[in-house]
Amino acid sequence: MSLEFDWLFLAEIMLAGLGAGGLYALTGLAFVMIYKATRVVNLAIGEMLMIGAYLCFGLATAMNLPMWLAILVAVIGSGGAGALLERVAIRPMLGESPIAVFMVTVGLASILVGVVELIWTSEPRRLPEFMPATPVMIGEAFVPSKVFYGFLVAAVLIGVALAVFRFWRGGVALRATASDQQAAYSMGIDVPKVFSLSWTVAAMIAAIAGVIVGAVGGISSTMGVFGLSVLVVVIVGGLDSVLGALVAGLLIGVVESLAGGFLGGEYKLLATFLILIVVLLVRPYGLFGTHEIERL
Amino acid sequence: MHPGKASPILEVEGLTLSFGGIKALTDVGFEVAPGSITTVIGPNGAGKTSLFNTISGFYKPSVGRIRFQGADITATRPPERARLGLARSFQNIALFRGMTVLDNIKLGRHAHLRTNVFDALVYFGRARHEEMKLREEIEERIIDFLEIDHIRHMPVSVLSYGLQKRVEMARALAMRPKVLMLDEPVAGMNREETEDMARFILDVREEWGVTVLMVEHDMGMVMDLSDHVVVLNFGQVIADGTPAEVQADPEVIKAYLGSGEVSELRQRLHQALAVEA
Numbered sequence: 001m002s003l004e005f006d007w008l009f010l011a012e013i014m015l016a017g018l019g020a021g022g023l024y025a026l027t028g029l030a031f032v033m034i035y036k037a038t039r040v041v042n043l044a045i046g047e048m049l050m051i052g053a054y055l056c057f058g059l060a061t062a063m064n065l066p067m068w069l070a071i072l073v074a075v076i077g078s079g080g081a082g083a084l085l086e087r088v089a090i091r092p093m094l095g096e097s098p099i100a101v102f103m104v105t106v107g108l109a110s111i112l113v114g115v116v117e118l119i120w121t122s123e124p125r126r127l128p129e130f131m132p133a134t135p136v137m138i139g140e141a142f143v144p145s146k147v148f149y150g151f152l153v154a155a156v157l158i159g160v161a162l163a164v165f166r167f168w169r170g171g172v173a174l175r176a177t178a179s180d181q182q183a184a185y186s187m188g189i190d191v192p193k194v195f196s197l198s199w200t201v202a203a204m205i206a207a208i209a210g211v212i213v214g215a216v217g218g219i220s221s222t223m224g225v226f227g228l229s230v231l232v233v234v235i236v237g238g239l240d241s242v243l244g245a246l247v248a249g250l251l252i253g254v255v256e257s258l259a260g261g262f263l264g265g266e267y268k269l270l271a272t273f274l275i276l277i278v279v280l281l282v283r284p285y286g287l288f289g290t291h292e293i294e295r296l
Numbered sequence: 297m298h299p300g301k302a303s304p305i306l307e308v309e310g311l312t313l314s315f316g317g318i319k320a321l322t323d324v325g326f327e328v329a330p331g332s333i334t335t336v337i338g339p340n341g342a343g344k345t346s347l348f349n350t351i352s353g354f355y356k357p358s359v360g361r362i363r364f365q366g367a368d369i370t371a372t373r374p375p376e377r378a379r380l381g382l383a384r385s386f387q388n389i390a391l392f393r394g395m396t397v398l399d400n401i402k403l404g405r406h407a408h409l410r411t412n413v414f415d416a417l418v419y420f421g422r423a424r425h426e427e428m429k430l431r432e433e434i435e436e437r438i439i440d441f442l443e444i445d446h447i448r449h450m451p452v453s454v455l456s457y458g459l460q461k462r463v464e465m466a467r468a469l470a471m472r473p474k475v476l477m478l479d480e481p482v483a484g485m486n487r488e489e490t491e492d493m494a495r496f497i498l499d500v501r502e503e504w505g506v507t508v509l510m511v512e513h514d515m516g517m518v519m520d521l522s523d524h525v526v527v528l529n530f531g532q533v534i535a536d537g538t539p540a541e542v543q544a545d546p547e548v549i550k551a552y553l554g555s556g557e558v559s560e561l562r563q564r565l566h567q568a569l570a571v572e573a
Binding site: 175189191 | 373384393404467
């Protein structure tokens with residue numbers, strides 16, 4: 001290593017990593033929400049994110065809606081799609097083995113990719129610009145504006161979600177349902193409604209993440225691969241832990257960025273999966289997960 | 297207390313429940329008098345828990361109806377039944393494991409809180425404040441009554457089995473039920489814990505005016521506490537009456553001891569041995 005270590009470069013890479021990590025954390029939150037409420041390991045989370053981005057793209061380009069309205073409608077539409085998916089694909093699987101439900105979400109992911117390719121083809125697209133273009137300087141470090149604002153949106157949304165879990169009664173209902181569905185149902189908590197609501201809100205959060213990811217890197221029918229890193233995030237953090245998703249999201253974002261910046265892009269996923277293997281060996285239930293959780 | 301004297305608080309009528317081709321319950325009917333302790337007994341697999349789950353609304357009967365305070369609730373969903381005043385405990389304790397005792401009990405009030413955002417806004421303010429205070433008082437009374445004050449801040453998962461059962465009962469009471477359904481309240485308990493629980497069940501009826509419907513295997517306790525016993529076997533009611541009536545019923549003896557009297561069984565055994573010899 002050279003004598004004059006480039007601290008500024010390190011800082012910029014760390015900040016970029018935090019930016020990506022914020023999006024991992026946000027999508028991880030959507031995943032955890034579904035897992036907590038319904039005990040479904042949703043492999044289609046990356047594709048749900050993609051659907052949100054494409055809905056926004058379609059509304060903004062084909063229907064010529066202003067970007068803010070396109071985002072709003074896309075988020076609401078994704079929420080509706082989430083509720084529908086839960087009702088037609090997940091609810092009928094109630095009581096089946098976790099692996100069977102898991103496989104349904106794998107199928108769901110392929111169907112969503114197929115739908116996108118049918119409507120928009122597999123050609124990569126660009127979302128219309130909607131964030132201020134001027135880069136943001138933190139101290140001397142340069143942060144691309146999209147990464148900065150993306151992180152800001154993710155942080156605000158996560159904050160709101162945490163407050164809702166903590167203070168709103170629906171959050172209590174979610175926690176109770178997560179803990180014991182039967183008991184919750186017998187105590188006046190409308191468990192099917194909690195199921196439906198968790199998929200709706202998770203799909204909406206994923207859609208927002210999708211719009212930001214799409215704004216940063218463009219959209220394509222393979223952008224669901226983002227979900228793979230998110231899966232690593234939630235396994236590392238613990239499938240049922242919101243805090244875990246946040247910490248692991250940022251951690252993986254920074255590690256990927258460091259590996260990409262210092263070792264080269266091809267080492268990004270290697271670093272991610274190395275973390276996964278170590279965590280699985282040491283703490284199979286994740287950093288913050290509940291011990292009695294079933295392993296995948 | 298004789299069932300049928302006052303109009304029953306809970307009526308089960310011609311209930312048939314099947315899973316695929318298997319009938320778990322066949323034409324089950326009985327009444328629960330208000331203020332009574334009614335117990336459902338029967339050998340393992342007789343359908344007692346299926347019956348409970350149908351009354352809670354988890355299972356939909358193919359035939360028959362359930363009436364609560366005179367109103368037909370057969371098609372009512374479980375959360376709504378909870379709101380009407382049906383609370384229950386489970387055979388395999390169903391507490392919210394990550395939470396403390398107090399949080400578990402507080403969740404009991406969930407059934408009565410407004411679910412709608414607009415309702416909640418209107419409801420805000422004085423009335424809500426008073427309601428909250430009343431609830432807290434009730435919860436304090438429950439904690440006092442069930443003698444669980446010392447463990448209120450402990451996570452439920454570290455408690456002994458007997459205490460967990462007690463917390464489950466506290467949570468059900470916090471729903472301010474009219475009928476408390478207990479699924480095997482003393483299963484797996486030692487003598488002392490069983491006596492405590494029996495005392496609590498009696499007091500729930502006396503002090504809180506709550507009607508109790510339970511499933512239990514401990515015959516001593518069933519016969520001591522119950523006003524009214526319903527016996528199930530293979531999903532059918534084979535006897536229904538006071539503990540004394542039920543105990544003397546030959547059908548009940550047969551269900552518990554196999555076909556035939558003990559002396560008759562012994563005789564058959566001797567005969568079999570004689571043939572071999």
